[in-house]
Amino acid sequence: MRTTGDRATLKVVLLGCGVVGAAVYRLLAEQSADLSARAGAALEVVGVAVRDPGRPRTVTVPPDLLTTDAGALVTRPGVDIVIELMGGIEPARTLLLAALNAGKSVVTANKALLASHSAELHEAARRNNADIYYEAAVAGAIPLLRPLRESLAGDEVRRVLGIVNGTTNYILDKMDTSGADFGAALTEAQDLGYAEKDDPGTDVEGYDAAAKAAILASIAFHTEVTAADVYREGITQVTAADIASARTLGCVVKLLAICERSHGGVSARVYPAMIPREHPLAAVRGAYNAVFVEAESAGRLMFYGAGAGGQPTASAVLGDIVTVVRNRLAGLRGPDASTYAELPLVPIGDALTRYYVQLDVADRPGVLAPIADAFAQHGVSIKAMRQEGRGDDANLLIVTHTAREDDLAQTVASLSAMTAVRKVASVMRVEAEDDE
Amino acid sequence: MRTTGDRATLKVVLLGCGVVGAAVYRLLAEQSADLSARAGAALEVVGVAVRDPGRPRTVTVPPDLLTTDAGALVTRPGVDIVIELMGGIEPARTLLLAALNAGKSVVTANKALLASHSAELHEAARRNNADIYYEAAVAGAIPLLRPLRESLAGDEVRRVLGIVNGTTNYILDKMDTSGADFGAALTEAQDLGYAEKDDPGTDVEGYDAAAKAAILASIAFHTEVTAADVYREGITQVTAADIASARTLGCVVKLLAICERSHGGVSARVYPAMIPREHPLAAVRGAYNAVFVEAESAGRLMFYGAGAGGQPTASAVLGDIVTVVRNRLAGLRGPDASTYAELPLVPIGDALTRYYVQLDVADRPGVLAPIADAFAQHGVSIKAMRQEGRGDDANLLIVTHTAREDDLAQTVASLSAMTAVRKVASVMRVEAEDDE
Numbered sequence: 001m002r003t004t005g006d007r008a009t010l011k012v013v014l015l016g017c018g019v020v021g022a023a024v025y026r027l028l029a030e031q032s033a034d035l036s037a038r039a040g041a042a043l044e045v046v047g048v049a050v051r052d053p054g055r056p057r058t059v060t061v062p063p064d065l066l067t068t069d070a071g072a073l074v075t076r077p078g079v080d081i082v083i084e085l086m087g088g089i090e091p092a093r094t095l096l097l098a099a100l101n102a103g104k105s106v107v108t109a110n111k112a113l114l115a116s117h118s119a120e121l122h123e124a125a126r127r128n129n130a131d132i133y134y135e136a137a138v139a140g141a142i143p144l145l146r147p148l149r150e151s152l153a154g155d156e157v158r159r160v161l162g163i164v165n166g167t168t169n170y171i172l173d174k175m176d177t178s179g180a181d182f183g184a185a186l187t188e189a190q191d192l193g194y195a196e197k198d199d200p201g202t203d204v205e206g207y208d209a210a211a212k213a214a215i216l217a218s219i220a221f222h223t224e225v226t227a228a229d230v231y232r233e234g235i236t237q238v239t240a241a242d243i244a245s246a247r248t249l250g251c252v253v254k255l256l257a258i259c260e261r262s263h264g265g266v267s268a269r270v271y272p273a274m275i276p277r278e279h280p281l282a283a284v285r286g287a288y289n290a291v292f293v294e295a296e297s298a299g300r301l302m303f304y305g306a307g308a309g310g311q312p313t314a315s316a317v318l319g320d321i322v323t324v325v326r327n328r329l330a331g332l333r334g335p336d337a338s339t340y341a342e343l344p345l346v347p348i349g350d351a352l353t354r355y356y357v358q359l360d361v362a363d364r365p366g367v368l369a370p371i372a373d374a375f376a377q378h379g380v381s382i383k384a385m386r387q388e389g390r391g392d393d394a395n396l397l398i399v400t401h402t403a404r405e406d407d408l409a410q411t412v413a414s415l416s417a418m419t420a421v422r423k424v425a426s427v428m429r430v431e432a433e434d435d436e
Numbered sequence: 437m438r439t440t441g442d443r444a445t446l447k448v449v450l451l452g453c454g455v456v457g458a459a460v461y462r463l464l465a466e467q468s469a470d471l472s473a474r475a476g477a478a479l480e481v482v483g484v485a486v487r488d489p490g491r492p493r494t495v496t497v498p499p500d501l502l503t504t505d506a507g508a509l510v511t512r513p514g515v516d517i518v519i520e521l522m523g524g525i526e527p528a529r530t531l532l533l534a535a536l537n538a539g540k541s542v543v544t545a546n547k548a549l550l551a552s553h554s555a556e557l558h559e560a561a562r563r564n565n566a567d568i569y570y571e572a573a574v575a576g577a578i579p580l581l582r583p584l585r586e587s588l589a590g591d592e593v594r595r596v597l598g599i600v601n602g603t604t605n606y607i608l609d610k611m612d613t614s615g616a617d618f619g620a621a622l623t624e625a626q627d628l629g630y631a632e633k634d635d636p637g638t639d640v641e642g643y644d645a646a647a648k649a650a651i652l653a654s655i656a657f658h659t660e661v662t663a664a665d666v667y668r669e670g671i672t673q674v675t676a677a678d679i680a681s682a683r684t685l686g687c688v689v690k691l692l693a694i695c696e697r698s699h700g701g702v703s704a705r706v707y708p709a710m711i712p713r714e715h716p717l718a719a720v721r722g723a724y725n726a727v728f729v730e731a732e733s734a735g736r737l738m739f740y741g742a743g744a745g746g747q748p749t750a751s752a753v754l755g756d757i758v759t760v761v762r763n764r765l766a767g768l769r770g771p772d773a774s775t776y777a778e779l780p781l782v783p784i785g786d787a788l789t790r791y792y793v794q795l796d797v798a799d800r801p802g803v804l805a806p807i808a809d810a811f812a813q814h815g816v817s818i819k820a821m822r823q824e825g826r827g828d829d830a831n832l833l834i835v836t837h838t839a840r841e842d843d844l845a846q847t848v849a850s851l852s853a854m855t856a857v858r859k860v861a862s863v864m865r866v867e868a869e870d871d872e
Contacts, residue, residue, distance in 0.1 A: 023733070027590065027733060031590065031592070034592070034777075035590060037658075037774070037776040038589050038590075038658070038774055039589070135587060141731075141733070141734035141737065142737060143579070143582075143586075143587030143588070146579075146582065146583065146586060146587050147579035147582065147583060150579075150582060150755060150758070151571060151582050151583075151752065151755040152751065152755055153474050153475070153755050153758035153759070154463070154471060154474075154751060154753070154754020154756075154757055154758050155751040155754060155755065156467070156470070222473075222474070280716075280719070280740070283719075295577075295751060296751075297459070297747040297750055297754070298741060298742065298747075298748050298752070299577060299741065299742045299747070299748050300741060300742070301577065301579070301739075301741035302738070302739075302740040302741065303738070303740075304716070304737065304738040304739075304740070305735065305736060305738065306734065306736070306737075311733040311735070312733060312734050312735050314733055315588065315731060315732075315733035315734035316587065316734070317590070318589070318590020318591060319586060319587040319588055319589050319590045319591065320590075321590055322589035322590050323586055326771050332766050332768055335762050338473070338474055340474070341470075
């Protein structure tokens with residue numbers, strides 16, 4: 001830290017200058033007077049680490065600031081804050097540990113890293129009296145981690161239920177409005193730049209949402225949860241027929257991240273599920289994100305906004321930078337990630353959910369009884385059943401009450417094995433509906 | 437502060453033990469282990485100031501804690517935190533200034549006080565190295581002030597648009613769904629306890645919403661805005677016919693608090709306005725609150741939740757208490773209310789809005805031209821006009837493009853004076869719609 005005139009100047013380095021990095025660099029320059037008035041110190045960018053200094057960028061960075069040697073940057077004497085926007089586990093992990101060990105504070109948008117190495121990063125921050133902030137890692141611009149950690153610190157969070165991946169939301173939305181199948185909707189999302197051309201798997205297989213679920217669960221329940229702890233199903237198996245079935249039930253299909261207190265532990269899972277069309281999450285379109293939080297005293301809260309994109313993500317990064325500067329000027333650090341509760345993780349088999357099951361059955365007397373019996377034998381209560389005849393076949397639509405995942409899965413297995421059941425045409429979870 | 441075993445204990449006093457006070461008292465006891473793990477210190481309630489110690493309460497407070505002498509409580513040596521939940525300007529103002537001057541930190545839900553005496557309270561806090569937090573003062577349980585002040589500290593807020601008063605939202609919702617007029621809907625709200633029996637004016641005249649608008653505008657625009665600076669119209673003049681007109685236009689009527697950057701200054705206003713039925717704010721029902729925030733980089737964010745009630749408000753109070761405890765243990769205070777921008781206030785006449793105007797006119801040739809001319813002469817552009825004949829009369833529905841309030845008001849005055857216009861049947865602002 002250096003003082004010029006009556007206000008200190010803090011030195012900042014950026015790791016990565018892609019879409020988000022460029023937006024942060026530009027805003028740091030454009031907003032410098034406002035930022036300095038709000039944070040209490042001026043900010044000076046003294047280095048930007050990139051892979052290829054010659055690559056054209058959307059922002060003009062003076063050539064003498066660009067470097068490929070990120071390792072030297074994060075330990076450079078005089079640097080106060082390291083802003084990491086390169087993504088991925090390595091080399092980000094090694095660089096941020098080095099930065100923290102050198103006493104720098106860290107702001108990052110790296111969800112994969114935080115979802116897998118949160119404990120060691122927080123430990124390094126604590127040991128070195130430095131900060132680590134990462135609001136931008138979950139739900140882009142939406143203020144979510146700070147409200148969970150601070151505003152709700154006096155409440156008991158029961159459940160976090162959210163749409164936290166814009167790519168899959170865009171694809172499912174497209175399938176719903178146009179009747180397209182998954183492949184066609186993915187191609188369109190890729191053409192429009194909403195999904196990666198080379199490797200869409202991080203999004204469509206649910207890895208991105210699972211990382212965010214881990215971060216949310218950790219903060220909401222004061223318990224360390226990693227991405228590996230999160231049960232995960234992507235949307236690649238969702239068919240146009242599933243979407244049509246959802247429509248019949250007055251539902252839409254969304255990829256949900258669900259973190260909840262259950263059986264005295266924490267259940268964290270990501271999968272596509274039907275939600276009622278009148279639920280506020282059903283109205284979340286395209287690349288937007290929305291997160292429901294249910295807390296003991298506060299009741300139901302919802303946070304909504306842009307979940308990705310350079311500018312929105314940069315907004316969250318800059319908010320964190322202002323906080324880190326205020327903390328540094330005061331000679332202190334923000335509240336630690338609290339993991340005192342150390343709640344056990346609930347296996348997916350014990351999670352409580354509801355199922356929608358669609359069966360092609362023979363349309364003859366005596367078919368319904370053994371099917372109803374299969375549900376009853378596994379302790380799964382049927383909420384609604386509807387039969388539609390079509391010549392020799394009948395189409396049976398069943399919605400269950402809340403039950404254990406394992407019991408529901410075993411019910412479906414029993415149904416598949418029955419001769420009266422020609423085909424289990426569709427199976428999907430139903431969430432966000434109050435069960436009576 | 438006193439240390440027992442390995443954890444400090446902070447002493448807390450409560451001013452007021454009504455619905456919110458009782459909820460806070462109960463949660464402080466019930467959640468004490470969790471609160472102490474999260475805040476880093478145990479909390480001990482050492483006094484509760486009430487008007488009538490003999491009055492029955494929903495929570496059991498030991499008689500020796502109850503006192504009518506709030507003045508002695510707020511300066512009592514050893515007390516760390518004063519929680520004010522009595523409401524109203526005096527004696528709350530005098531008591532909180534005394535508390536701050538005695539070095540106590542303050543948590544309050546008092547919107548009227550913060551909207552009128554923010555500057556002197558923050559100044560007293562700063563001078564005495566104490567905190568003042570008041571998340572519960574606006575939108576109950578919804579984390580809103582902390583996100584605005586901290587998460588968006590690196591962004592430029594352009595607009596805050598919200599439903600921040602549950603009573604008026606309940607009444608307008610009732611009028612919309614049942615066709616009831618204002619009087620009948622108010623009586624029902626009073627019978628259900630949503631509106632005050634004796635003095636519903638604070639809510640229905642918009643004073644409560646205006647106080648919240650002042651607090652929101654101050655934080656969003658880094659400028660001191662008081663309740664007196666907020667233009668205010670309540671909902672007492674809203675008729676069943678207005679609600680029906682809104683319905684014809686695909687809109688609902690909501691009491692909105694609007695704070696925006698405009699003409700290089702800040703416009704803060706509260707009035708009933710039509711918003712499109714598909715806008716997310718239109719779906720906010722009953723006593724719920726929701727606030728839209730539009731920021732330069734973040735884009736559009738929405739915060740939604742319970743806007744009032746003992747438990748939800750207590751959730752926000754407890755979140756602030758945890759923050760104050762963490763700050764006190766670290767020997768510091770939270771970020772100050774920032775008023776560096778000192779933006780001028782835009783008079784209501786210069787505010788930009790759109791109008792819906794309904795006219796009863798004579799149904800004869802040549803009527804439309806002078807009416808259209810009245811709009812043109814005041815520089816107000818018409819977006820849509822529809823005429824419905826009824827015998828000798830015609831009903832003319834006009835929606836304008838965005839224009840200055842003064843120009844719109846003068847247009848309406850000109851229309852009223854025209855002989856062809858039998859009656860200006862309805863005039864209402866239209867908000868939350870993108871203008872083309």
